[in-house]
Amino acid sequence: MRVLHTSLECYPLAKVGGLGDVVGSLPKYLTALDCTTDVIIPFYNNDKINQLSCEDVYSGTLNLGSDNYDFTIKKTISKAFGFQVYLVHQEELLYRSDVYSYDDDTERFVAFQLAVLDWLLVADVQPDIIHCHDHHTGLIPFLVSQVNKYQSLRDIPTILTIHNAQYQGQFGYDKLEYIPQFDLHNIGLLDWDHCINPLAAGIKSAWRVTTVSPAYMKELQHQANGLEGLLSHENPKCVGILNGIDHDTWDPKTDPMVIKNYEAKNIVSGRKANKEWLCQEFNLDINKPLFAFIGRLVYEKGADLLPEIVSEALQHLDANILLLGSGDPVVESRLQELKERFPNSYNAYIGYDEKLSHIIYAGADFLLMPSRVEPCGLNQLYALRYGLIPIVRRIGGLKDTVIDISDHGFGICHDQVNVQDVYNSIKRGVELYNNQKQYREIQKEIVKIDHSWNNSAKQYIELYKSLKQLK
Numbered sequence: 001m002r003v004l005h006t007s008l009e010c011y012p013l014a015k016v017g018g019l020g021d022v023v024g025s026l027p028k029y030l031t032a033l034d035c036t037t038d039v040i041i042p043f044y045n046n047d048k049i050n051q052l053s054c055e056d057v058y059s060g061t062l063n064l065g066s067d068n069y070d071f072t073i074k075k076t077i078s079k080a081f082g083f084q085v086y087l088v089h090q091e092e093l094l095y096r097s098d099v100y101s102y103d104d105d106t107e108r109f110v111a112f113q114l115a116v117l118d119w120l121l122v123a124d125v126q127p128d129i130i131h132c133h134d135h136h137t138g139l140i141p142f143l144v145s146q147v148n149k150y151q152s153l154r155d156i157p158t159i160l161t162i163h164n165a166q167y168q169g170q171f172g173y174d175k176l177e178y179i180p181q182f183d184l185h186n187i188g189l190l191d192w193d194h195c196i197n198p199l200a201a202g203i204k205s206a207w208r209v210t211t212v213s214p215a216y217m218k219e220l221q222h223q224a225n226g227l228e229g230l231l232s233h234e235n236p237k238c239v240g241i242l243n244g245i246d247h248d249t250w251d252p253k254t255d256p257m258v259i260k261n262y263e264a265k266n267i268v269s270g271r272k273a274n275k276e277w278l279c280q281e282f283n284l285d286i287n288k289p290l291f292a293f294i295g296r297l298v299y300e301k302g303a304d305l306l307p308e309i310v311s312e313a314l315q316h317l318d319a320n321i322l323l324l325g326s327g328d329p330v331v332e333s334r335l336q337e338l339k340e341r342f343p344n345s346y347n348a349y350i351g352y353d354e355k356l357s358h359i360i361y362a363g364a365d366f367l368l369m370p371s372r373v374e375p376c377g378l379n380q381l382y383a384l385r386y387g388l389i390p391i392v393r394r395i396g397g398l399k400d401t402v403i404d405i406s407d408h409g410f411g412i413c414h415d416q417v418n419v420q421d422v423y424n425s426i427k428r429g430v431e432l433y434n435n436q437k438q439y440r441e442i443q444k445e446i447v448k449i450d451h452s453w454n455n456s457a458k459q460y461i462e463l464y465k466s467l468k469q470l471k
């Protein structure tokens with residue numbers, strides 16, 4: 001069996017959030033289970049990608065309406081990833097320093113998908129399955145099944161995994177010319193709400209739709225940023241498969257990014273060394289429990305509430321708070337301003353820093369995830385692996401992976417996204433921290449939980465096999 005994953009992110013080459021982690025790790029676990037897995041992403045202008053040794057395997061010209069773009073498909077020579085990586089090099093549209101947020105993202109994403117399929121038309125080996133991730137590659141199931149030019153690919157089953165239905169990539173019909181010729185009777189497959197909607201098109205056209213936790217799959221039928229009706233209708237071909245994590249990259253015993261490595265037997269001293277570094281670096285009090293947040297500062301993550309949460313918690317509780325993230329500029333500046341108000345118990349690093357995130361997992365005491373929407377969430381899984389206790393809102397994948405201490409579990413959960421609920425949870429965290437015996441017992445248990453891809457990769461393989469049989 002051979003599967004091609006198409007994605008905009010793949011750790012360590014390109015990562016903005018959890019999508020990168022998933023596409024950088026699931027293929028490794030699939031390959032280990034004898035499912036040959038290839039990944040194709042854009043060739044970005046970043047250090048990691050520029051340093052790769054690659055060979056060119058295909059050169060072509062793609063058309064977006066009347067504009068032509070030359071591109072090359074490159075194959076990495078290194079086997080270090082544990083799977084084969086291909087990259088689409090396209091100078092004008094894809095060779096950029098960032099993954100998202102350009103004015104011409106529509107053109108960039110469509111061009112990427114057309115390049116992948118143009119190459120597949122002549123590639124030496126064709127995949128048995130094409131596995132697409134999020135709206136950026138959501139047009140592929142449509143293109144494969146409807147576009148005349150790609151008719152020879154029509155029998156290849158397609159899977160669309162929804163990592164986050166909030167983002168759908170809609171664009172207007174003025175750009176319909178980007179889609180190569182197809183039977184216009186089927187134009188409805190592209191449409192949602194009078195726009196071309198790549199996520200909706202993927203849901204309609206893919207052979208199977210998955211999402212990244214069972215709970216989120218259920219939630220999507222009631223709340224999917226306008227696509228709930230479609231997802232209810234397509235429910236028979238949808239399944240929720242919980243994300244896993246890469247136990248090699250995320251292992252406190254070997255993690256090269258942390259200050260001190262540790263395992264179960266020296267977890268207390270190991271974590272203390274990491275906490276000491278954090279407290280020194282960010283001017284925090286080592287004796288107080290350290291509550292951390294790592295993530296995109298966006299509404300879905302509840303980031304708009306963070307300034308008030310910090311201010312309430314630090315006025316009334318004996319705690320430290322450290323935030324790492326970037327996003328909404330208003331939230332960013334409010335979080336910066338708070339530094340003056342709580343100079344010894346609060347700090348924030350506004351930006352993206354992979355190494356710092358690992359040290360926080362290794363040194364903080366609690367991780368805050370007050371998400372409004374959380375399809376899976378990987379942070380809480382990393383937290384468990386490193387031994388810090390997650391404080392989560394019961395939603396999506398957080399509901400599937402964190403059980404409250406009062407239900408014989410190991411985390412702190414709340415139901416609503418409001419300052420009071422999060423404050424109460426932080427208060428429970430402080431109380432737990434003050435009961436060091438119970439805190440350590442929970443810590444010992446959580447590091448044993450196995451959220452590696454082993455289990456979920458098997459579920460994907462079952463899915464692939466079932467589709468291969470249908471061919």
Ligand code: ADP
Nearest residue numbers: 017018295324325351352353354357377378379
């Ligand atoms: P999402 O994909 O919605 O952002 P996830 O919980 O699935 O959320 O994954 C987030 C990933 O991105 C994790 O690996 C987390 O550690 C990382 N991350 C998020 N923000 C930052 C940041 N500012 N600096 C470093 N890593 C970050």
Ligand code: GLC
Nearest residue numbers: 018019163374375376377378
């Ligand atoms: C999305 C979701 C997040 C999930 C990640 C990986 O970015 O917001 O919850 O963990 O994708 O699937």
